[in-house]
Amino acid sequence: SFSVVLGIQGIYWKFRYTRAGNRFIFPLLICPTMNRKVLLVSIILPPVVGALTHKLLLKPQARRRKEKKEAELRRRYNDELQAGRDKAAGEIKLLEAAVARSLERECSSDPPGLVIEAAFFGDAEAITRAAARVGTQPPSQPETSTSAPSSGTPGPGENGMEGELGSGCLEVCTALQFLVEDSKLDLPEGISFVGMMGFCDPCPWREEKELLIHYTFADQAYKARVKDCEALRIPQRSHATHH
Secondary structure, eight states, rough: EEEEETTEEEEEEEEEEETTTTEEEEEEEEEEEHHHHHHHHHHHHHHHHHHHHHHIIHHHHHHHHHHHHHHHHHHHHHHHHHHHHHHHHHHHHHHHHHHHHHHHHHHHHHSSOEEEEEEEOOHHHHHHHHHHHHHOOSSGGGGGGGGSOSOOOTTTSHHHHOOGGOOOEEEEEHHHHOOOOOOOOEOTHHEEEEEEEEOOOOOOOOOOEEEEEEEEOOOOOOOEETTSSSSSSOGGGGGGOOO
């Protein structure tokens, strides 16, 4: 810890350090006399220097170490990632016909039902970047629906971004549309998305994962974001992007 001390000897900084139950104190004389300007500087300077050091030196170093560690983990999990993505892509192929029928039902109802326009699962930052790049389009129409929601969001493996093993993100639009029943999607708490059909673990080096969904219901746009194993219930009025 650090403190500024005023005493008979003048103005000095006092550094306290504790290790293995032993306490060490290191005083550093700043000025042998009482001087207001020196006192003001001695109070302001340390936190400013500390903040700058943290921002310009320590934080970038910590970020580089984190990135280096994640890059090593990505290489280590490369085979597992490839196998998981291949499995998810194969499962999506099996769901295409059912999803096309689901979309036709949801889009032909009056008002239009629940349509998953874009959905991403994985690292929190990665899914945010993916959603920003892909964007969302107006509700899909039955006649344009084929194997997946026609929001401009490609299925797994169709988008170069999704094919990158180190992206930390998986597109799961089709997988979620398959789970829509009667314009509702209800997943209970405690079930990991990783084990669901059309999903895999896109970032095994990260413990926490999230699911980001853009969807439409009754021609209104909604957005939901939940952590892995949290309950997911849509549509909900609180998810509306325009209140």
